[in-house]
Amino acid sequence: MNAAADRDARHGAGYAAYVFDAYGTLFDVHSAVRRHQQALGPDYQAFSDLWRAKQLEYTWVRSLAGRYRDFATLTEEALDVCFARFPEIDRSLRADLLEAYRRLDCFSEVPVVLSTLRQQGARIAILSNGTPAMLDEAVAAAGIGTLIDEVFSVDTLKIYKTAPAAYALATQSLGLEARDIAFQSSNRWDIAGAKAFGFTCHWxxxxGAPDEYPELAPDGVFSTLEGLLA
Amino acid sequence: MNAAADRDARHGAGYAAYVFDAYGTLFDVHSAVRRHQQALGPDYQAFSDLWRAKQLEYTWVRSLAGRYRDFATLTEEALDVCFARFPEIDRSLRADLLEAYRRLDCFSEVPVVLSTLRQQGARIAILSNGTPAMLDEAVAAAGIGTLIDEVFSVDTLKIYKTAPAAYALATQSLGLEARDIAFQSSNRWDIAGAKAFGFTCHWxxxxGAPDEYPELAPDGVFSTLEGLLA
Known part of the structure; x- marks a missing residue:
């Protein structure tokens, strides 16, 4: 943990609910490619970065255009563009990579952080771009199903983050004001959207990425989720 | 020109108006970095790619969140993140790079293509995420001001492409149906948004990028703007 990066405007106050982004925050999106790193070859990290970047581009572009397409489909389409851009990488890895994406590693601190917050009386939820089926499978594979009270998927709305309606899934379902919900994401763009909506936000x-979205700053910055317990 | 890539479902029909994206389509966004390539060092292309990717991310994320911030500001903020991500690149290049971005090279075929279409009686317009001041300066620096009838900037609406309202600037101002406007962009995501809106689209x-957005396919694909004259 990077002590200098760990600050929180409302540190120690506690929140009625902690809402977590899934991909990149609880689950390591790069673990799918890492599992097949040797077969992918030396460009595996650039391949994984492009897979993630294209997946996100597709969510934003289609949401703005009013043409929703579900996250499982976008994940496949983004992977196919990566194979086209990296012709030296073996396309027969496609099925294995998609299977790995459905069962991503969760970050090591996730179980203890969620269980501690839950023992303190907080409600724990996921708010994600993923489809309900993707999220169910990821949560089950990571063995954290008993630590999570609610799973909110934007698929019920057919619009992705950073649309305010996506974040409103949490306030409406939990019956809480936005500022009384602590929202955690590793994605700075997601923090920007969540802050615009009104959540108390922990990036x-x-x-150790440079900050972005200066007018939509987080309330706290931690290097891992353990910062929530400090 | 790649003959195999040059196909157009309505080839030769002619359009009352040709509307062009600016950045990447008329103007080479990578020419700013290329002018300072030696000073930037070996990572200049990765730096330029990240500058572009971050600039676009900021337009989409803020539009979806309902938090518009103008394109000149986003271009500066994206550049600053690039300097933070590439600490070995000299930050004193900042002012020169921003100056170069205001006066990008236009692609070599642009003057002859615009003047030919205009001589054939078509109206020529730009529809861009850029601010009016950025577009005025870019058009003047490229010496193509006399070839362009209208310049539409999303800054008047405070929402970026691919929102339908951005594309509607052209139909409303030109008094034409969307399908009667030929829209050209080098950005595949922009073609997706324009196709969702209803334009006749030329990517x-x-x-030579792989195709994306399969459900929002262009009506024609050309390797340069010269394909419009073929």
């Missing part, structure tokens, strides 16, 4: 800056 | 696939 889990796992990569 | 100028300068980079």
């Amino acid at each position: 889990i800056n796992r990569a | 100028i696939n300068r980079a």
